[in-house]
Each structure stands twice: as C-alpha cells, then as structure tokens.
Amino acid sequence: MRIPMTDLRAQYSSLKEEIDSAIGRVIESGRFILGPEVESFETEMAAFCRAKFAIGVGSGTDALVLALKAGGVAPGDEVITTPFSFIATAMSIIHCGALPVFVDIDPTTYNIDPRQIEARISAKTKAIVPAHLFGQAADMESIMDIARDYKLKVIEDAAQALSAEYNGQKVGSIGDAGCLSFFPAKNLGAFGDGGMVITNNPQIADTVKMLRNHGSKISYYHVLPGFNSRLDAMQAAILRVKLRHLENWSSLRRQKAALYSDLLGQVEGIETPNVSGRNTISANYYTVRLLNHGPDRGELRSYLASKGIETNIYYPLSLHLQEAFRHLGYHPGDFPHSELAQQQVISFPIYPEIRDEDIAEVVDCVKEFSQHNSRGVLSKAN
C-alpha cells in the first residue's frame, strides 16, 4: 500500500470532463494571457474571499512581492515577519530591497507571536507579514491593533490558508492585502504556477494590476517599473472549475484533520495541532510535534516510508538560519520556539480524497513505532 502526502490525480479524475472542456475552451479562444477567463476568475475569487478586489499574478511569491511594493515597501524599509514559514514569506521582502525583521512564533500555533512584535518595531518599520501556517490564521486581531497604533501595513501570507476563516472573515481579506498561491499542491491548485493578491484597498489593487503587467495600464505606456507576472487564462479556467469544489474540499480536509487528532490524541509523546476557537482552518497540512520523550523523527519517517507512507517536514530550517539570509546576521538561539519547531514537526498525508482507512493505517504505524521506540522516559505502554 502507498499513502502519498497528496494525490493530485485523484482530484483530476473526479473532475476530468469539466477540466478538459475548460482547457479546450481556452485553446479555442486563442486568449492565453489575462483576458476574460482571468477576469471572471478574479470576480469569483473576490466574491469567495468577500473582498473588493482580486488580481491574478504569476505565483504566490510574486503576489507577496507585488503586494508589498503596492503597499509602499521600498529599499531601506524593515518588514516584520515570522522565521517559521516557507522561504518566500521573507524572500519577497528581500526582493523589495527591504529587510526582514524576524519575530519568534507562538509555539501553540506556529504563527508569529504578536506579543513580541512591538519590541522589534523601529522608525524604519513599514509592514508586518504574518503567514497563516498550516491553514490556521495568525492572531490577526492583535496584529491589526499593533498595525493601527504604529501605522504599519499588514500583508497576509495566506498561501496555505485559502478558505480558512478568522472570526468569521476569510483570511487574506483582513489586512491591507492578502496573498494566495495556486501552486499545484495548495488547497486550490493550478496545473502550474499561479497566485493572487486580494484587497479591499482600490489603490493597492490598481498598483498591483500595473505591477503585474510591466507597470502599464494602457499597452506600451508605462507609469512604473513593473514585472511580467500575469495569471494565464488556462490556469484561470482550471481554477474556476476547482473553485466550485473548494468549500467542500476544505470541509473534508477539516474532517480528516479531526480524525487524525482523535486517533493520535492517545499516543504518548505526540502533540496534535491546537486550533484556536476563532479559527476555521483550511487544513492544507496536518502537522504534529514529536515531543522530546516521543519517537525520533528521522527513525519514524524511515519506518513509515518502509510501510509506503509519505511524510514531510514543513520546515526543517528556520528562515533566520538560511544561508541566503546569512547577511542579516542572525544566529542559532535567536528564536527558540521556531528552532524547536523545526526539530519537532512532522506532517502526515492529507487531501480531500484520502480514505479514513488510510488515516487509521498511518496512525496505527505511528503507534506501533512509538510503543517500541520512544526516547527518554518510558512510554505509557511500558
């Protein structure tokens, strides 16, 4: 038996006819870059996120760069963000010529800890970029309060959290702008790269629209230094088909995550995800912590791999310790919660089509291994 982290073919086969006909429609139309298909998708996404504007761009990473620039982040500015995320969260800040300033995470949610933000604000601080990791929103109320007090922009990295809600609001629609990714393995995945900026701010929307298209509104008249970062019509057409299933898929993912947590709850040495009462998660990853007296992560991964079960580590190295950011001058020990998380987390297979039996099988293998291979204090089974 094989249980992959995600199974994109299962999703395609359930929608094959609709997707193939959408692709055919685009080929027949001869419109491949932007155009009516992208505009329709943007309208539908804005409605889905309950935001005024949605602008399709080339990737989630580009969405971050363009939103930061549209929000006024410029060379020499500082931007506060989390050290525990995918690299793009901080790399996008570097690409604006600004400096990422890291703030440690809240170990219960893996998201930036708002209680530590104020101490890192300086005269150069321009924005805060929270990432809603594993599909759970950061503590947006506290973050928005700080942003209001210090007049900072908030650009949400919602790449993992499309369809998640915080206090009843869709993530990405709470800050000044929200950034989405349509990387194939995300909750709403294209057949290639794609991304989107959502915002309620007409000026940010207008600027992102120009930035994605060489800084122009009218062809061959350029008003600012922009990029070539457009969503193509084929991806938009595919995503429009999938968007109709997104709420259902997210609810299936939440059920699968809840089943994992139920079954794993009894296993000694494993900490299942903590979901705050304000959050409805998108459950794009299912990530647990192996506590110090629990099973060794590398050995557990090898054991599960031998049983055909894929696992992954999101993320094995905190951003402040990445070689690409060495010039920022951070050191091991600077962000203890992020560094502990990088050592302890492991993610298990989750996707809407995964069978409950597969989850039970993963958990049985984890239990089997943990009973015989826990470190430190004896496990309860002994």
Ligand SMILES: *Cc1c(COP(=O)(O)O)cnc(C)c1O
């Ligand atoms: C996937 C992801 C991105 C980048 O999205 P791409 O579309 O791959 O460029 C950014 N931030 C986070 C947290 C992500 O998970």
